Amino acid sequence: MIESITDSFITKITRSLTRGKQVHRRLPQGGLIYIDRPLPFLVLFRHPSGQPDHPTADFLKANASYIISHQERTEELRPLVQSIAKAMADKFGAFMIIELLAPPADAADVPLFKVLGPEKQLPTSTKTIVQELQSIKLSTIHTSVATDSNAPLLQEPLCLMPEEELKKHAILMLGLQLKPIYKNAATGKIYPLLLRNLREQVANAIKKTVFDFISVQTTHHPVHFQALGRQAVNRVVWRIDKQLTSISDQFQFLLLVTPVNNNNAWAEFKKAKYKQAPIFHYRLMPIDADQLKRKLYNISIEKVDDPTLGYLFRDKRHELDKMLTMLSDRNTPDFLYSSMQLYGTVDEQLLKIAEGILAAIPEPVREKDVELIPVAEFAAQAEREIAFLKDQYRALDSGVDVRDDIVGLIVSEGRLNVGTDAKIPRHRAEALIQHEVGTHILTYFNGKAQPLRQLYMGSPGYEELQEGLAVLSEWLVGGLDHDRLRILAARVVAVYHLTKGCSFTDNFSRLKEEYNFSDETAWDVTMRVHRGGGLTKDAVYLRGLVHLLSYLKEGHELEPLLIGKIRQDYIPIVQELIYRNVLRPVPIKPRYLLDDSIKPKLEQLKAGISVFNLL
Template identity: 30%
Template sequence: MIATTEPAAAKPESAPSIAEILAGIAPLDALLLRISREARVLPALTPANAASERARLVEQVGKGEAPVPRWELARRRIEPAFWRAIDEARALARDRLPPALRATYFARLDELEVDLAMIECVGDPVRVRPLAARRFGTGMREVVLEDAQPVRVSTVARGLLERIAPSEEARVVEPETLAQMLRDAARAAGLDLEVRIDARLVAGAATGDRAVFIAARRFGRTESRRLVAHEILGHAVAASNATKQPLRIFEVGTAGSFADQEGLAICLEEQAGALDPHRMRVLAARVIATDRLHSGASFGETARFLFKQHGFSAESAVLITERAHRGGGVARDAGYLYGYLRVRVALKNGDACLDRLRVGRIGIDDLPAFDDACREGLAHPPTFTPTLADVMPAAIDEAAE
């Protein structure tokens, strides 16, 4: 009798560990960081003569004129290696990501591709403006309000400008004072941040990965409180939490996170009692300036329109218009009011909360993907969760002096 033996059953392969999954994703995340650093368009959009040219434009608008900007813009070319890197990143995303995260990475890579294209088009309105509309939206975009009815952001903006009377507070807070307020607030929040004064800045302030930049001008008292809430409790906390996440997508930002993170920061302004009528009018005017840009209005026409028809000071009219026209028309600013309306409703309905939106640079639509990543051990709750009470009292006292 011939003895027979059954072949040994193959041992089932064990599921990869979290460390193994992250090691597989690491090359993709490295590419994502590399592409996003190249795609930061702000340095390319800041004219070398920003301060002197702005002063000239303000003077002319104040006289009722429609000036033509003479910005000196540096042109940049994106090296072919970055376009190849996007294709390589897409291939890695298909092969190495858990299914729940693939769409999140693909959507962000699509945005970064548009960002790179815009950088190459800086100074060319014909090419850059369609890309900006595609990337950042316009006032034609609809948002669902608290009554569950969709409405165009431009309709909301026009209504705000019609209902709210012009008013601007006196600027009495020196930039050095505001800088110290921001440092104190960051320290109270447990954040390690630099604060720098930048004469070229169009906005009142801007937050990077580990630094906050403020304009070289005086600020109002309410404006100062607003910037503490917006930049520290909003952007800086989200950026600091992002660095603690295992996946770099939450540091680079998910698709659509620009508008939602700005909306979150404005909601924090509101909670701090610093979302005053002038600020609401500015948010509305940014939408109007964006839509006028895309409809063909010149810089001078829009600045004069805001000055004469809507009661903005010459300086405010120029700053609002400059934000829309910078780089030939990289108009991002319709996203502020859109994001605020969208996040405000999400917070009220319980679809999001402040700390969930501060886990990193994340948009509302990607919160379910973040939850999936948490369940798989690829993300975790926020490290930093400061409240208004933690940082605002000292800031308010400082601003009032």
């Protein structure tokens, strides 16, 4: 920290910016100047004299160019702001300063926001910020916006730059007065959730305002308002990203909730003539859930001042907390309640779709007399597909493991695990390889190619989009047959009845007697749904497919969804991070996006089709 803002300090700051470098320096009394890279705007806040207002100052930290100082330092601050503004105005052709202000202490009945702009004319930028602030939504709080003259900012004691200088250098000075509703007026206590929510929305309003100004007034033409966000990511972000990954890597959730005695349990169930619920055994727990939770909540996510990355980390912590709770409750009734929170339930619309599929295909088509592919042959075919992906991205380190403690197919930590007793229809082999390798392994390593580990570790709720993509890939390569759709629908029906209190034996009987599934298929669906104490995850396959088809019908592209293990509503977040150059382009594409013969099907998706069109 420096004791005063000297001429030499100002010269160094300005020289760094003109050379295209980042500026990140402490100012007197705990002030801060942060400019991510040369940009044609600056956001400013001055602590009121004698009473620092750190919560309001934190609003600035979501921006890529800001100064936090003190009112009593205005004389020193003035030449610094002027030097930066003039240098950047020369570089870009114009410059914008937005100063965040607290309302006067004696003011009564003030609006939530007051925008201070030029008196003689109301520039488009002023209109933009008013519109953006009016669109801010806060529960139970009315968003009121007023406008007034920026004259107080051009007069002593607040003046940083005379009006003549602003006009001479094409600099626009705006003020944004913010009512501190996030603070208890009597006690000064902060309401953290309201503060965080308001800060994120105000940051976006400022970026959109700046985007509008510089697109018209300057030579700088960003492709999107999010491209004005911070590109540099500080060390605390990478540390927290690593800490969350470290906790996630200590347990393989799906393996820990999948029975290891599936074959024996099935034999005992048959012996009991399907009247007695099976007893499942699980892998020994490799972790102490309570200790991991302590480590999880010792991670200082609140130190991340980037709202987008902070949201990602809080979201992931919430998911890991739920997973650890589920592992603690494994094989108990409480397991189901956390599963419903983590993976959701079945709503009426999804249930109708599932029942509609089962009504449209009342009988199995190929369940009997189907040719099975030997496990070794399937594993070799999967290895060839992995080699195809590796040709695109040499860092892809995957393979196939054939194991006797696995039921069917499971991808874990970027590797395909195949059960020694897996029964894989030959006509479905390519579809399953695109499902497991072309989706799950591909997105794992696309995520690993990103600097942010959350992209391969998996964002909360990523399973729905992942399985939707995986099932869609089966259709694209011609392997999504009627029996497969029946099974996906059966899983939804079984999950629905599970959440309504249905027992294992009743769910099994329903699948057999009402929906004509074979004993083995009914067992497999019921086991998957009831494992661990009740796992609602299996409803995400059909739900993810339905939501994905709707998303593509709206004109969205398929490829951006493959950047990692994300959920659908993360797309704007991912896009923002791409605009900010925090994330990189997708390095690996699945075979179906590179095959010209599949393009007509991709065009069909854009035109819009429903699940029933896939039959």
